[in-house]
Amino acid sequence: MGKFVAAAAVALMVASAPLAVQAQERTEHEQRSYEIYRDIIAFRTAKGHGQVDDMLAYLAGRLSAAGFADEDIMVTDYDSEGDPTQGLIVRYRGDGSSQDKPIALLAHMDVVDALPEDWVRDPFTLTEDEGYLFGRGTQDNKYGVMNLTSTFIRLKAEGWTPSRDLYLVFSGDEETGMISTRAQAKWVAENVDPAYVLNSDAGGIGLADDFSPLAQQVQMAEKTFVTFDITATNQGGHSSRPRSDNAIYDLASALTKISQHQFPVRESALTRTYFGALGQSVPGKLGDAMRRFAEDPSDAGAIDIIRADPAYVGTLGTTCVATMVRAGHAENALPQSASAAVNCRVFPGEGVDSVKSTLEEVIGNPDIKVVQRAEATESEMSAFPDEVRSALSKALAKRYGTAIPMIPTMSSGGTDGMHYRALGYDTVAIGAGASRPQDIYAHGLNERMRVDQFYAGLDHWSVILKELAGN
Known part of the structure; x- marks a missing residue:
């Protein structure tokens, strides 16, 4: 499983600069939430930078200082595609009065990398500007990490004891190989066996252009994530002696055909x-x-x-798109190989093998190889437990003063939740974030979160958990 984190070995990293929120008479919970958000945005938890374990130690230190016992703060160690990756599991012990199974709560600590030179503002410094909080991970998924962590600290400070166990499960490689994610899901199944799983990394509230709430999206299914390497090869030669065949041109032709293909609705x-x-x-x-x-x-x-509309095209069926290209070995040599990564999001029921066959047929060149990069996790749709529906409804009513629709959705992107669904657990994503479609910059430049929505979502999980595990 891993090793326990000793509280004495973990130092809290709290910046010395005064908080902007203090001048706004924020509550203790709001100030602490902002502080945690600011501090974890500063960790460059993209693959290859080795900072997931630093962020984990920071979070573990926060939770330890809040009163969570050493034996309830667990670190998982895995090797994710040659990159050592840690995950964090934290148990909030219940008194067992309800006899109900535990609840697992998901988030991921890693992010897609951001190049500071491409951003208007430093992606690893939380920056407030024009009514937004900018930084890598502000939406995906450090808002979820912060919110769940701060909620556990808040509830512990209130002296609240749940009627059943609650588990934070934070993975470290959701954006890449999902090695820790998959292993954590297996550990949770074998050692926790939750009643269901709640995910902070999807769902969320859609806002209209005027920032009024449209609906809470409830992610109950997700498309299958799979990447294929499309590779053309050639014997090459000297660039001064061009051939009629060329690996780069062959690959370009194949990618053009893929770009022009639409999978069935x-x-x-x-x-x-x-x-x-x-x-x-x-x-x-x-x-x-x-x-x-x-x-x-x-x-x-x-x-x-x-x-x-890019926001909704993925809901209509399978999509495949080229995301990375690698070709040639010297500027004065004909390419001996050219390869592209084509990432597909497969509609449930279509099947990964079927998509591979379709790509081969569309390319129409048997000399071009289509190879699946890694094992894909296919999962079924989850149920929406009645008690979760009721708890979420109460959280939304508190936030907006009235009921807003709760709409079941299927995500085009992949999350930790797929591995829990694949193990038979109903997994429902009900994130607290709220944004307009035009404000969603996850994985892209200048990722942001509205300042007012940051604060508006901070009661979300405490209301839900008290409803689901209250005495």
Whole structure:
């Protein structure tokens, strides 16, 4: 499983600069949450930088100082594709009065890397500007890490004891190999066996252009993540003696064909319900197209409108896109090989093998190899437990003063949750983040979180956990 973290061995990293929020008369919980958020954004927890363990030690120190026992703060050690990676599991001991199984709560500490020279602001310094908090991980997924951590500290400070055990499960390589993620899921299944799993890394609240709430998205399924290496080879030669065949040109031709291929439209009761509900609040042609698709998934006009929007195209079926290219070995030599990574998000039920066969057929060149890079995790749709639905409804009513719709969704992106679903656990993502579609910059430049939404979501998990594990 790993080793225990001794509280004395962990030093808290608290910056000496005064907090901007102090002048705004923020509560202790708000100030602590901001402080944790600021500090963990500063860790460059992308693969290859070796800072996941530093961030883990910081979080463990915070939780230890809050009163969580050493034996309840556990570090998991794994080797993730040659890069040592740690994960964190923290137990909040219940008194057992409810006889209910524990609840596992997910987040991931790692991020997709960000190059400071490409950003307007330093991606690893939390910066408040123009009503936003900028920094890598502000949305994906350090808001979830901060919120769950700060909630555990808050509840412990209140003297609250849950009626059943609660477990924080933070992975360290969700954005890459998911080695720690998969191993943690196996450990949780064998040692915790939760009633269900709640994920902070998806779901969230969609906002309208004027920042009013549209709906809480509840992720109950996700597409299968799989990458294929598309490789063209050639005997090469001297660049002064061009050949009629060329590995780079062959690869370029194959990628062009893939870019022009559209996988068939897929639909399910989940996606129809999603579009039908969301279409009630999305204005204009897009909302109309959503409603029409929900009624008739063969409506070509509605499909074209939805497919034109990057935020929703993935809900209509499998997608494949080139993300990385590597070719040639010298500027004065013909390329002996050219390879591209094509990342696919496979609609549940279509199957990874079927997608591989389709790519080979689309390319139409048997000399170009299509090789699956790593094992894919395919998972089924989860149920939405009634008690989770009720708890989430109460959290939203407290936040907005009224009920807002809760819409079941399927994520196009992959999360830790796939591994728990694959092991048979209902896994529901109900993140506290809220944003407009045009403000979602996860994995991209200038990732951000609205300042007001940062604070508005800080009661989210405490309301939910008290409902699910209150005495």
